[in-house]
Amino acid sequence: MYDLYLVTDINACLGRQLEDVVRLAVEGGVTIVQLREKDTDTKVFVERAISLKKILTSYHIPLIINDRIDIALAAKADGIHVGQSDMPFALLMKIMPKSMIKGLSVETIEQAVNAENYKVDYLGVSPVFHTPTKTSFDEKPWGLEGLKKLRALTKHKLVAIGGINKDNAADVINAGADGLAVVSAICSADHPGEAAAELLKIVKNTKGNYGQIS
Amino acid sequence: MYDLYLVTDINACLGRQLEDVVRLAVEGGVTIVQLREKDTDTKVFVERAISLKKILTSYHIPLIINDRIDIALAAKADGIHVGQSDMPFALLMKIMPKSMIKGLSVETIEQAVNAENYKVDYLGVSPVFHTPTKTSFDEKPWGLEGLKKLRALTKHKLVAIGGINKDNAADVINAGADGLAVVSAICSADHPGEAAAELLKIVKNTKGNYGQIS
Numbered sequence: 001m002y003d004l005y006l007v008t009d010i011n012a013c014l015g016r017q018l019e020d021v022v023r024l025a026v027e028g029g030v031t032i033v034q035l036r037e038k039d040t041d042t043k044v045f046v047e048r049a050i051s052l053k054k055i056l057t058s059y060h061i062p063l064i065i066n067d068r069i070d071i072a073l074a075a076k077a078d079g080i081h082v083g084q085s086d087m088p089f090a091l092l093m094k095i096m097p098k099s100m101i102k103g104l105s106v107e108t109i110e111q112a113v114n115a116e117n118y119k120v121d122y123l124g125v126s127p128v129f130h131t132p133t134k135t136s137f138d139e140k141p142w143g144l145e146g147l148k149k150l151r152a153l154t155k156h157k158l159v160a161i162g163g164i165n166k167d168n169a170a171d172v173i174n175a176g177a178d179g180l181a182v183v184s185a186i187c188s189a190d191h192p193g194e195a196a197a198e199l200l201k202i203v204k205n206t207k208g209n210y211g212q213i214s
Numbered sequence: 215m216y217d218l219y220l221v222t223d224i225n226a227c228l229g230r231q232l233e234d235v236v237r238l239a240v241e242g243g244v245t246i247v248q249l250r251e252k253d254t255d256t257k258v259f260v261e262r263a264i265s266l267k268k269i270l271t272s273y274h275i276p277l278i279i280n281d282r283i284d285i286a287l288a289a290k291a292d293g294i295h296v297g298q299s300d301m302p303f304a305l306l307m308k309i310m311p312k313s314m315i316k317g318l319s320v321e322t323i324e325q326a327v328n329a330e331n332y333k334v335d336y337l338g339v340s341p342v343f344h345t346p347t348k349t350s351f352d353e354k355p356w357g358l359e360g361l362k363k364l365r366a367l368t369k370h371k372l373v374a375i376g377g378i379n380k381d382n383a384a385d386v387i388n389a390g391a392d393g394l395a396v397v398s399a400i401c402s403a404d405h406p407g408e409a410a411a412e413l414l415k416i417v418k419n420t421k422g423n424y425g426q427i428s
Contacts, residue, residue: 039253041299041300042281042282042296042299042300042301043298043300043301043302044299046301046302046305067256068256068284069283069284069287069288070282070283070284070287070301070309073283073284073309074283074301074305074306074308074309082256084257085255085256085257085258086255086256087256087257087260087284087288088257088260091260091288092288094288095287095288
């Protein structure tokens with residue numbers, strides 16, 4: 001399910017409608033979608049979530065909401081993704097339905113060790129490489145070596161994010177990621193569907209199960 | 215319960231701790247408190263909500279959270295207040311526990327008419343006067359005449375907000391408000407407790423029940 005994980009950024013869509021980019025990306029092969037909004041009114045955020053949920057349901061693709069449990073509940077999304085400055089995981093567990101997918105970003109080994117105690121469905125390995133999407137420059141990327149170390153340390157599924165593209169995708173899977181998360185590699189691609197298809201092919205080939213049902 | 219409604223603004227507290235200002239305000243006579251945060255990380259927001267909830271519980275004063283149902287749920291707050299650009303009320307009703315207090319801001323007659331269909335506990339009449347707190351200048355204040363019109367129109371309790379101070383407080387109650395909401399009149403007062411006591415006295419005197427249990 002985590003093979004190719006699209007994280008949306010409406011500002012990276014080159015002026016195209018977010019819904020259109022997501023639809024093309026899913027038709028190309030994206031296996032899960034996270035709606036991420038920053039500085040958006042709750043009303044607009046929830047309307048966008050409901051609109052994406054409707055599209056994604058028709059493709060049987062899960063919708064994850066970034067940070068906002070209220071939006072996830074209201075839009076009947078399939079899950080939530082939180083970072084270290086979002087809702088603390090222990091609180092999140094208390095108010096989230098058990099059936100929802102729960103993802104957590106980890107930026108350090110210490111955070112990953114803490115996450116061993118949580119019933120997370122996957123860890124976001126953030127960032128795996130330097131990336132232009134995040135404006136904070138004090139984040140130290142995990143790198144391929146850091147990812148390998150994390151793979152050895154944790155039982156959780158790992159979704160790598162940050163600076164991933166077709167040239168480094170195979171290396172990230174080989175280093176232990178269960179899936180690749182991308183923003184601009186799809187949102188800003190001339191052809192989001194083709195970009196998704198190409199990335200998914202690399203993931204599946206690298207995992208050695210291309211053509212099989214994953 | 216709505217007699218004197220404090221809406222927090224950490225930037226209006228003149229560098230004092232929000233918790234300290236709230237405590238003084240409640241000891242002075244505030245009857246309900248709304249935590250309002252903008253551009254604050256979810257983690258900080260929820261921690262602040264939990265901290266205020268603890269303080270307010272000891273005074274038997276309800277805590278309302280602005281906009282964010284996730285924060286209200288996680289902090290076990292007593293209610294939620296939404297504006298017209300927040301979660302649509304119909305969606306809010308689906309995900310909020312029935313026992314929680316629900317407030318809705320109305321800026322126009324049309325919005326107030328729509329709100330007749332909702333199970334709101336009170337309407338925020340916003341803004342009743344021009345105010346320096348809100349930076350949007352395209353809002354037309356209700357004014358005392360508008361408030362009277364609204365009083366005649368709606369069955370809901372009315373909490374007026376915007377530019378209220380000790381000089382106009384009695385007029386606002388006489389025009390039909392069930393309570394006064396203030397931000398800077400308390401948060402920015404030299405003595406938040408004294409400011410609250412003075413405002414509460416005006417409300418009670420004007421309602422003609424000063425000294426009685428309300």
